[in-house]
Amino acid sequence: MRVTIFNEYLHEVESDVVHAIYPEGIHAVLGEAITRLAGADVGYATLREDEHGLTQQVIDATDVLFWWGHKAHDQVADAVVERVQRAVLGGMGLVALHSAHYSKPFQKLLGTNASLRWREADEKERLWNLQPSHPLMAGVPDYFELEREEMYGERFDVPDPDELLMLSWFQGGDVFRSLATWRRGHGTVVYFRPATRPTPPTTTQTCSA
Amino acid sequence: MRVTIFNEYLHEVESDVVHAIYPEGIHAVLGEAITRLAGADVGYATLREDEHGLTQQVIDATDVLFWWGHKAHDQVADAVVERVQRAVLGGMGLVALHSAHYSKPFQKLLGTNASLRWREADEKERLWNLQPSHPLMAGVPDYFELEREEMYGERFDVPDPDELLMLSWFQGGDVFRSLATWRRGHGTVVYFRPATRPTPPTTTQTCSA
Amino acid sequence: MRVTIFNEYLHEVESDVVHAIYPEGIHAVLGEAITRLAGADVGYATLREDEHGLTQQVIDATDVLFWWGHKAHDQVADAVVERVQRAVLGGMGLVALHSAHYSKPFQKLLGTNASLRWREADEKERLWNLQPSHPLMAGVPDYFELEREEMYGERFDVPDPDELLMLSWFQGGDVFRSLATWRRGHGTVVYFRPATRPTPPTTTQTCSA
Amino acid sequence: MRVTIFNEYLHEVESDVVHAIYPEGIHAVLGEAITRLAGADVGYATLREDEHGLTQQVIDATDVLFWWGHKAHDQVADAVVERVQRAVLGGMGLVALHSAHYSKPFQKLLGTNASLRWREADEKERLWNLQPSHPLMAGVPDYFELEREEMYGERFDVPDPDELLMLSWFQGGDVFRSLATWRRGHGTVVYFRPATRPTPPTTTQTCSA
Numbered sequence: 001m002r003v004t005i006f007n008e009y010l011h012e013v014e015s016d017v018v019h020a021i022y023p024e025g026i027h028a029v030l031g032e033a034i035t036r037l038a039g040a041d042v043g044y045a046t047l048r049e050d051e052h053g054l055t056q057q058v059i060d061a062t063d064v065l066f067w068w069g070h071k072a073h074d075q076v077a078d079a080v081v082e083r084v085q086r087a088v089l090g091g092m093g094l095v096a097l098h099s100a101h102y103s104k105p106f107q108k109l110l111g112t113n114a115s116l117r118w119r120e121a122d123e124k125e126r127l128w129n130l131q132p133s134h135p136l137m138a139g140v141p142d143y144f145e146l147e148r149e150e151m152y153g154e155r156f157d158v159p160d161p162d163e164l165l166m167l168s169w170f171q172g173g174d175v176f177r178s179l180a181t182w183r184r185g186h187g188t189v190v191y192f193r194p195a196t197r198p199t200p201p202t203t204t205q206t207c208s209a
Numbered sequence: 210m211r212v213t214i215f216n217e218y219l220h221e222v223e224s225d226v227v228h229a230i231y232p233e234g235i236h237a238v239l240g241e242a243i244t245r246l247a248g249a250d251v252g253y254a255t256l257r258e259d260e261h262g263l264t265q266q267v268i269d270a271t272d273v274l275f276w277w278g279h280k281a282h283d284q285v286a287d288a289v290v291e292r293v294q295r296a297v298l299g300g301m302g303l304v305a306l307h308s309a310h311y312s313k314p315f316q317k318l319l320g321t322n323a324s325l326r327w328r329e330a331d332e333k334e335r336l337w338n339l340q341p342s343h344p345l346m347a348g349v350p351d352y353f354e355l356e357r358e359e360m361y362g363e364r365f366d367v368p369d370p371d372e373l374l375m376l377s378w379f380q381g382g383d384v385f386r387s388l389a390t391w392r393r394g395h396g397t398v399v400y401f402r403p404a405t406r407p408t409p410p411t412t413t414q415t416c417s418a
Numbered sequence: 419m420r421v422t423i424f425n426e427y428l429h430e431v432e433s434d435v436v437h438a439i440y441p442e443g444i445h446a447v448l449g450e451a452i453t454r455l456a457g458a459d460v461g462y463a464t465l466r467e468d469e470h471g472l473t474q475q476v477i478d479a480t481d482v483l484f485w486w487g488h489k490a491h492d493q494v495a496d497a498v499v500e501r502v503q504r505a506v507l508g509g510m511g512l513v514a515l516h517s518a519h520y521s522k523p524f525q526k527l528l529g530t531n532a533s534l535r536w537r538e539a540d541e542k543e544r545l546w547n548l549q550p551s552h553p554l555m556a557g558v559p560d561y562f563e564l565e566r567e568e569m570y571g572e573r574f575d576v577p578d579p580d581e582l583l584m585l586s587w588f589q590g591g592d593v594f595r596s597l598a599t600w601r602r603g604h605g606t607v608v609y610f611r612p613a614t615r616p617t618p619p620t621t622t623q624t625c626s627a
Numbered sequence: 628m629r630v631t632i633f634n635e636y637l638h639e640v641e642s643d644v645v646h647a648i649y650p651e652g653i654h655a656v657l658g659e660a661i662t663r664l665a666g667a668d669v670g671y672a673t674l675r676e677d678e679h680g681l682t683q684q685v686i687d688a689t690d691v692l693f694w695w696g697h698k699a700h701d702q703v704a705d706a707v708v709e710r711v712q713r714a715v716l717g718g719m720g721l722v723a724l725h726s727a728h729y730s731k732p733f734q735k736l737l738g739t740n741a742s743l744r745w746r747e748a749d750e751k752e753r754l755w756n757l758q759p760s761h762p763l764m765a766g767v768p769d770y771f772e773l774e775r776e777e778m779y780g781e782r783f784d785v786p787d788p789d790e791l792l793m794l795s796w797f798q799g800g801d802v803f804r805s806l807a808t809w810r811r812g813h814g815t816v817v818y819f820r821p822a823t824r825p826t827p828p829t830t831t832q833t834c835s836a
Contacts, residue, residue: 128383129364130363130364142364154337155337155338155339155351164369167363167376173378175337175378
């Protein structure tokens with residue numbers, strides 16, 4: 001499997017704090033994990049490169065494109081967005097991560113604006129597995145938790161997914177369709193919400209409101 | 210619209226506590242609300258009646274059948290279950306309420322066992338509206354809350370709904386597909402989870418876990 | 419219900435043959451039928467008008483927008499397409515007719531290119547009703563026929579519909595999903611294939627191949 | 628992959644004509660093909676055996692169960708049907724072939740009666756591939772043809788499939804959803820309509836009606 005990871009690669013360059021966490025960019029960390037866990041052949045592309053590193057040649061040699069962007073969605077060239085759309089319709093997979101719900105390729109392939117509720121409160125998230133027997137969920141437990149997460153909540157303005165794989169619960173009272181797939185042409189679009197690493201499940205919890 | 214409400218009508222007879230809350234049965238309270246809010250012509254049927262009050266004549270004169278049962282699902286005669294199934298396939302609506310997820314007609318029409326996670330903790334539930342423009346959701350706000358609820362949690366073993374209308378958040382860390390529809394034949398099956406009346410939305414909340 | 423009908427209105431002006439059939443434009447014929455059959459309040463918009471007649475004011479006063487175009491899809495301004503998309507996401511209905519599968523608003527809301535097989539052979543089409551109890555199908559028989567139709571065949575490159583209402587059979591060996599709906603935001607997109615009036619069902623048929 | 632093939636195995640025993648075609652039963656022919664093409668480990672079960680050959684031990688050792696029956700659906704014991712249902716909900720695949728649309732396990736898992744239109748006219752069928760990139764469709768062309776088929780036509784009374792993979796065209800004017808899947812619990816139900824071997828595509832066709 002040939003994977004290409006697109007990363008905006010702006011935060012890591014512009015912020016010392018982010019640079020300290022991802023000295024070589026978040027794409028390098030993602031790529032290392034994908035190589036190690038899935039044995040994929042991973043390449044990289046970033047916003048400031050010519051054609052954002054997503055030339056026709058690169059796209060033609062990609063089975064699955066991961067996309068992460070946050071602050072510069074509007075700087076992605078429409079010609080590249082159309083190239084990505086055509087590739088998905090032709091059979092490529094596109095995995096939109098976290099804030100890439102607002103990326104141009106995701107919006108273009110779904111047809112909606114993908115708006116959602118949002119809150120930065122470093123709150124607990126619990127992700128529930130709705131389809132344990134789906135190939136994408138191999139090895140995923142009934143649920144897992146993230147201790148300090150940015151909240152993304154419903155209503156998530158997307159078409160009904162073809163497969164709804166995970167639902168999130170947030171400490172502050174929100175829920176979210178955090179892992180879902182949509183068939184488009186011969187390819188598939190996947191959305192995956194979380195931004196941090198899972199922590200072991202806790203067993204007790206108390207709330208007051 | 211001609212509505213029939215099926216109620217097991219055992220708790221109200223056997224328990225003084227429940228009898229005090231529903232002296233004429235939960236079906237009478239439901240029926241009063243449906244008549245008042247929807248202007249429907251409401252009839253009633255209970256388990257201990259002949260054919261559970263669901264004779265062919267009654268079913269033939271029913272547009273929507275509400276079903277509530279809890280402790281005696283297995284006492285419902287298979288012949289009546291098949292009559293209800295045929296009626297739904299022919300165009301009747303069936304609304305399964307709360308613990309009716311385990312009722313025979315619901316299981317028979319969905320094809321799964323409808324199992325779920327469950328906990329009695331009198332915990333807060335918040336129900337999120339995923340399709341505000343759906344006719345069933347007319348007048349329903351973005352979310353509403355129930356202060357003390359029995360928890361029903363995922364994984365809910367049902368086929369992917371044709372329409373997913375509400376998702377529940379529970380204080381204790383669970384989520385649930387609380388309002389959903391499935392087309393079967395010419396009719397529709399609806400599941401609706403809550404068991405108590407909504408309370409006004411709260412505006413602040415703190416949690417610790 | 420306030421209906422607006424968009425018509426390219428080029429064939430009727432440029433071709434004497436088409437002008438003879440639709441002297442006031444195909445939109446006028448459609449509008450007359452919609453007014454008569456649905457009691458709707460109908461307005462019109464055509465390509466050559468300012469903003470194609472689809473100003474923000476017109477869109478704001480439209481519940482359902484019918485769209486027909488064929489030879490000048492690329493002349494529709496992107497700003498108008500985005501206005502239509504936003505209106506659908508906000509609750510408007512969009513009904514794409516026949517060759518409007520290639521129109522910009524349809525493609526933009528579905529996310530695919532909506533390609534299909536195509537043949538002009540004046541062949542018989544039979545349309546089968548898959549959901550006789552759906553509100554859109556009220557009064558539609560099990561099937562109806564069109565004697566001389568342009569063929570549109572699968573594979574139709576669209577996302578799986580949320581509701582598949584009619585399937586077409588063509589004399590020459592093709593099939594097509596001819597009436598389908600997709601929820602997008604708070605609105606709905608409908609596609610309807612046929613271009614001519616139905617004829618009474620025939621009862622016998624012989625084929626050789 | 629461990630495959631079990633259930634065959635009613637009555638026609639082959641009771642009819643000399645059928646026996647001549649399938650001297651060892653249709654299950655033997657199917658099993659030989661599945662072994663050869665998919666490298667599966669194939670076992671057999673027939674109606675007249677104890678528990679129809681589908682003991683708990685056999686089911687526990689089955690990944691995919693193929694089901695063919697035609698004239699004796701009502702002789703299948705309900706206990707075995709429930710065993711099959713439980714196994715599918717637990718992850719087994721069930722492939723219902725042709726007239727098995729009326730089999731008890733198929734009906735029980737779908738929740739509808741699976742009725743359809745039907746005609747014996749030895750007519751041509753053409754099957755169209757709607758999802759060429761689906762794993763089940765690997766190697767399947769855009770369409771293939773069967774020269775002399777029994778007709779199964781819409782409206783097929785089944786829930787909307789989770790995946791609609793093939794549509795059939797019949798010479799006599801009918802269409803049919805001939806290959807489709809439904810997720811049920813952790814398993815999948817597949818329906819596949821054809822009963823005979825494909826013939827090479829024809830390139831010309833004329834019809835009169």
